[in-house]
């Protein structure tokens with residue numbers, strides 16, 4: 001079977017099918033985080049790199065207003081199609097490293113989950129992105145940032161496989177992340193880039209096709225993540241969890257587990273956005 005090289009975000013339906021399993025959990029978690037660490041009633045949430053709009057849809061269903069931006073036009077098109085008929089949302093094209101929000105608009109919660117923040121490839125841009133998330137918040141608002149930490153001592157490839165299906169479309173997803181000790185496909189401490197590959201095998205109408213995407217992520221261990229947050233003093237760390245999205249199971253920020261979700265609260269006034 002021929003395998004096509006393709007940006008998996010150019011096929012939003014397949015992305016949506018394989019990532020949808022946790023959507024309700026993520027929505028409940030974001031709402032719970034606001035109840036625990038926030039300052040008032042639920043309001044408006046901004047999803048940084050909103051993709052297909054699956055979490056935005058969940059937040060609207062829960063009674064929030066939900067905005068989002070993303071770099072990929074096909075993802076944005078999918079989100080618009082999914083959300084049409086709903087009220088209280090807006091999506092636009094924007095880059096994590098330099099996004100704008102609608103004039104005068106501020107948010108109770110800004111979130112960026114499932115390692116999306118690792119698409120920001122330099123420390124300067126990552127600091128700028130986190131700072132902009134802080135700027136987009138109301139006083140007392142929260143940034144919720146979820147990403148997979150890199151174990152620089154790992155020798156083998158990290159491999160994940162999962163299968164989901166919807167409306168007669170089955171998607172098998174295989175992801176592979178290369179280890180720190182192979183120079184050309186590596187997460188090395190100097191460049192802090194790790195090579196990731198996702199293969200989707202899609203069966204639809206009796207036909208199976210395969211597509212592959214390869215990209216670089218910026219790497220973080222616990223210390224590097226702490227340093228990133230420390231570079232934006234207007235945001236204080238108030239909570240730490242993992243990808244179980246369980247508010248009853250807080251974690252310490254350390255390298256003892258891989259999937260970290262930080263909750264950061266805006267403590268000072270940051271205002272550079274419009």
Ligand SMILES: C[S@@+](CC[C@H](N)C(=O)[O-])C[C@H]1O[C@@H](n2cnc3c(N)ncnc32)[C@H](O)[C@@H]1O
Pocket residue numbers: 009019047048049050051052053054055069070071072075094095096097113114115116119120
């Ligand atoms: C793993 S998906 C997450 C999508 C969505 N947040 C979700 O949870 O389903 C990553 C998304 O980040 C977007 N993306 C990648 N780099 C970006 C950047 N620099 N600025 C904005 N969006 C970006 C991709 O187009 C894709 O939609």
